[in-house]
Amino acid sequence: MTERILEHPVLGSLEAGKTVTFTFNGLEYEGREGEPIAAALLAAGVRTLRHHEESGKPRGIYCNIGHCFECRVEVDGIQGVRACLTPVRDGMAVRESGVLPSPVRDWRKNNA
Amino acid sequence: MRDLIIIGSGPAGLTAAITAAEHGLDVLVLDEYHKPGGRLLGQLYEEPGGTWWNGIEESRKLAERAGVLGLDIRLGKSVHNIEQVNSSWLVHADCETFEAKSLLLATGAAEAPVAIPGWTLPGVMSVGAAQVMTNVHRVKPGKRGVIIGVNVLSSAIAMELKIADIEVAAIALPKTNQVNGSASNPTEVMNALLHVSHMAPSLFVKMGSKLMKNDFMKKMGITFYPKNGVRMWDIPVMLRKAVIRIEGTDQVEGVTLATVTADGKVIPGTEEVIGCDFVCIAGGLYPLAELAALTGCPFYHINELGGFVPLHSQDMRTPLDGLYVAGNITGIEGAKVAMSQGKTAALSIAKDLGQDIADTSLSEAVRQISSTRTDAHIQFHPEVDAGRRKLQEYWDLHDAEKRKVMV
Amino acid sequence: MTDRDMIVCRCEEVTYGELTDTAEKFGCTSRELKLRTRAGMGYCGGRTCRSLVDAIALAATERDVTQITLKYQPPVRPVHFGDLGVITND
Numbered sequence: 001m002t003e004r005i006l007e008h009p010v011l012g013s014l015e016a017g018k019t020v021t022f023t024f025n026g027l028e029y030e031g032r033e034g035e036p037i038a039a040a041l042l043a044a045g046v047r048t049l050r051h052h053e054e055s056g057k058p059r060g061i062y063c064n065i066g067h068c069f070e071c072r073v074e075v076d077g078i079q080g081v082r083a084c085l086t087p088v089r090d091g092m093a094v095r096e097s098g099v100l101p102s103p104v105r106d107w108r109k110n111n112a
Numbered sequence: 113m114r115d116l117i118i119i120g121s122g123p124a125g126l127t128a129a130i131t132a133a134e135h136g137l138d139v140l141v142l143d144e145y146h147k148p149g150g151r152l153l154g155q156l157y158e159e160p161g162g163t164w165w166n167g168i169e170e171s172r173k174l175a176e177r178a179g180v181l182g183l184d185i186r187l188g189k190s191v192h193n194i195e196q197v198n199s200s201w202l203v204h205a206d207c208e209t210f211e212a213k214s215l216l217l218a219t220g221a222a223e224a225p226v227a228i229p230g231w232t233l234p235g236v237m238s239v240g241a242a243q244v245m246t247n248v249h250r251v252k253p254g255k256r257g258v259i260i261g262v263n264v265l266s267s268a269i270a271m272e273l274k275i276a277d278i279e280v281a282a283i284a285l286p287k288t289n290q291v292n293g294s295a296s297n298p299t300e301v302m303n304a305l306l307h308v309s310h311m312a313p314s315l316f317v318k319m320g321s322k323l324m325k326n327d328f329m330k331k332m333g334i335t336f337y338p339k340n341g342v343r344m345w346d347i348p349v350m351l352r353k354a355v356i357r358i359e360g361t362d363q364v365e366g367v368t369l370a371t372v373t374a375d376g377k378v379i380p381g382t383e384e385v386i387g388c389d390f391v392c393i394a395g396g397l398y399p400l401a402e403l404a405a406l407t408g409c410p411f412y413h414i415n416e417l418g419g420f421v422p423l424h425s426q427d428m429r430t431p432l433d434g435l436y437v438a439g440n441i442t443g444i445e446g447a448k449v450a451m452s453q454g455k456t457a458a459l460s461i462a463k464d465l466g467q468d469i470a471d472t473s474l475s476e477a478v479r480q481i482s483s484t485r486t487d488a489h490i491q492f493h494p495e496v497d498a499g500r501r502k503l504q505e506y507w508d509l510h511d512a513e514k515r516k517v518m519v
Numbered sequence: 520m521t522d523r524d525m526i527v528c529r530c531e532e533v534t535y536g537e538l539t540d541t542a543e544k545f546g547c548t549s550r551e552l553k554l555r556t557r558a559g560m561g562y563c564g565g566r567t568c569r570s571l572v573d574a575i576a577l578a579a580t581e582r583d584v585t586q587i588t589l590k591y592q593p594p595v596r597p598v599h600f601g602d603l604g605v606i607t608n609d
C-alpha cells in the first residue's frame with residue numbers, strides 16, 4: 001500500500017479536491033478528480049494494470065508520461081488508453097484488455 | 113490557415129507560444145499530456161542562493177501568461193504524424209488534422225533505460241516516473257525504493273524522493289551487460305559524476321573533483337571507494353555495487369546487489385538481497401525526435417547532446433521550410449535553456465512569416481541561450497558546448513551545400 | 520532468471536539472448552536486428568528499448584553518426600484504424 005503525500009516541505013499541502021468514484025476490473029475505487037487513472041490506482045495500492053497480451057506476465061506503469069504504453073488499459077470500452085495520462089472521471093469503467101491468442105508467435109516458436 | 117502549430121507544451125513550447133502570440137501570430141499548441149508544462153512539472157531543486165526551482169509553480173506562471181494572451185492550447189492530443197503538403201504543414205492528432213504555415217517541434221526528451229533481469233515487474237519504473245508520481249500527482253511510488261543508475265537525473269530525483277519522505281535504500285549501478293554500457297562501469301560513472309561537481313551532490317564529490325584531476329588518482333579513488341557507498345543526503349550512493357536482479361513474483365519485493373570490480377565485473381559470492389517495494393531505472397535522457405524523423409530532416413548523432421538530433425541552426429530553424437525545433441529535442445539540457453530556445457524559435461518564425469523582427473533582437477535571443485547554458489545549475493553533459501559546436505559545423509556545411517546548389 | 524531470459528523489448532517481449540544471438544549470427548545493423556527479432560516494433564514504437572537494441576547492434580557494426588534520415592514510421596503513436604480514416608462507413 002502506498003500513500004498520498006498530503007504535506008510536502010516545499011510544495012505545501014495537497015489542495016483539497018473532489019473525490020470521484022470509478023471501477024477497475026469491476027472493483028470500485030476512489031480517486032482525486034483530474035489525476036491520472038494510474039495515480040489513483042497506485043494510491044489505492046494497485047500496481048498491476050495489465051498482463052502482457054501474449055505471455056500473461058503482470059505489468060504496471062513504467063514511464064508515467066505517455067511514452068512506453070505499458071499502462072494501456074480499456075476505458076469505457078476503448079482499448080489502448082494510457083492510464084498514466086488519462087484523468088479519472090466519476091463513473092469511469094477501467095479494465096485490462098486481457099491476454100490475446102497470438103498465432104504469429106506460436107507459429108514462430110514451432111516453425112522458425 | 114493558422115500561422116503556427118507547436119507540438120509540446122513544455123517550457124520550450126509554452127515560451128515559444130507566448131512569444132509568438134506577443135508578436136501577433138495565430139498559434140495552436142498541442143500536447144498529449146493532461147496538464148501544460150511538460151517535464152518542467154516534476155522539477156524541484158534548490159538553486160544556489162537558497163531559492164527553490166519549483167516546476168509546478170513555473171509551469172503555472174507560463175500557463176497563466178498563455179491564458180492572458182488567449183492562446184489555444186489543446187491537451188490530451190497525441191500527434192502521430194506530420195507532413196508537409198505544398199507549403200503548409202499538416203499535423204495529425206488522434207482523429208483530427210490541423211494545418212498551419214509553420215510548425216515548431218518541442219517534444220522534449222525521453223528516458224533511456226538500463227536493462228536488469230526482472231525489470232518488467234510492476235513496481236519497476238523509470239526514475240522520471242517516480243518524480244512525476246511524487247511531485248506532480250503527490251502519490252508515493254512506494255515505501256522504500258532502490259535507484260539503478262548513478263547520474264545527474266537520478267541524484268536529483270533521489271533527493272526529491274527524500275524531501276517527500278520516501279525512503280531510498282540505495283542508488284547503485286546496473287550490472288554489466290552488452291546493453292548497459294558505461295552506466296555499469298564504476299570508473300566511468302565516477303568520471304562523469306566528477307564533471308558535474310559544481311552541482312555538489314555531496315561533499316565527497318566536491319572534494320573528489322579537486323583531488324582527482326589525474327587518472328591515477330581516479331583509479332585509486334574508485335578502488336578505495338567504500339563498499340557500502342558514500343552517503344548523499346543520507347542515501348548510500350554505491351559505485352562498487354551493482355543490481356544484478358530485481359526480485360519478486362507479482363511485483364517488486366527486492367533487489368539482489370553484488371560487489372563489482374573497478375570495471376564493473378561481479379565478484380562471485382558477494383550477492384545480497386535487500387528489500388524494497390519499488391525500483392527506479394535511470395539510464396539517462398535522449399532527445400525525442402521521432403516526429404522530425406518523419407519529415408526527412410537530416411539527423412546527426414552527437415553524444416554530448418544525448419543522441420540523434422535533427423539538424424538545426426542557432427536560431428532554431430531546420431533545413432525544411434517552415435519547420436523549427438526548440439527545447440530538449442535539440443539536445444538534453446535544463447528547462448531554462450529550453451525556454452530561451454523557445455523564445456528564439458518564435459522570433460525566427462515571426463520573422464520568416466514577414467513580421468518586423470529586428471536582426472538584433474534575434475541575435476540577442478541566441479546570445480541568451482548561451483548565457484543561460486553557462487549559468488545553468490543542472491547540466492546533463494559536461495561537454496554540451498562542444499556538442500553544440502559540432503552541430504553548428506554540420507549546419508554550416510549544409511548551408512554551404514545549399515548555396516552551391518542555388519548558384 | 521538468467522541474463523539470456525531478460526526481456527529487452529518490453530512490448531514484444533524479445534529477450535537479451537534472442538537479440539545477442541541474432542546480432543552475432545547475422546552481424547546486423549540495428550534496423551535489421553529489429554526486423555529479424557521484432558524488438559522495437561511493438562506498441563511503443565521502440566521509444567523504450569531503442570537505445571538497448573542499438574547497443575547490441577553497435578557491438579557488431581559501426582555507428583553512422585551522419586545518418587541522414589532517422590528511420591521512423593508513422594504513426595508514432597498507435598491509432599485506431601477508424602481514426603486514420605481508413606475505414607469509411609458507406
Ligand SMILES: Cc1cc2nc3c(=O)[nH]c(=O)nc-3n(C[C@H](O)[C@H](O)[C@H](O)COP(=O)(O)OP(=O)(O)OC[C@H]3O[C@@H](n4cnc5c(N)ncnc54)[C@H](O)[C@@H]3O)c2cc1C
Pocket residue numbers: 066119120121122123124125142143144145149150151152154155156189190191192218219220221222223239240241243265268397400403438439440441445446447448450490595596
Ligand atoms: C522524465 C524526465 C525528467 C526530467 N527531469 C528533469 C529535472 O529534474 N531537471 C531538469 O533540469 N531537467 C529535467 N528533464 C529534462 C527536461 O527535458 C527539460 O528540463 C525540459 O523540460 C525540456 O523542455 P521541453 O519543452 O523541450 O520538453 P518537455 O518539457 O519534455 O515537453 C514536451 C512536451 O511535448 C509533449 N509531446 C511529446 N511528443 C508528443 C506527441 N507526439 N504528441 C503530443 N504531445 C507530445 C509531451 O507530452 C510534453 O508535454 C527531465 C526530462 C525527462 C524526460
Ligand code: FES
Pocket residue numbers: 060061062063064065066067068069070071072082083084085
Ligand atoms: S506508463 Fe508509459 S505510457 Fe503510461
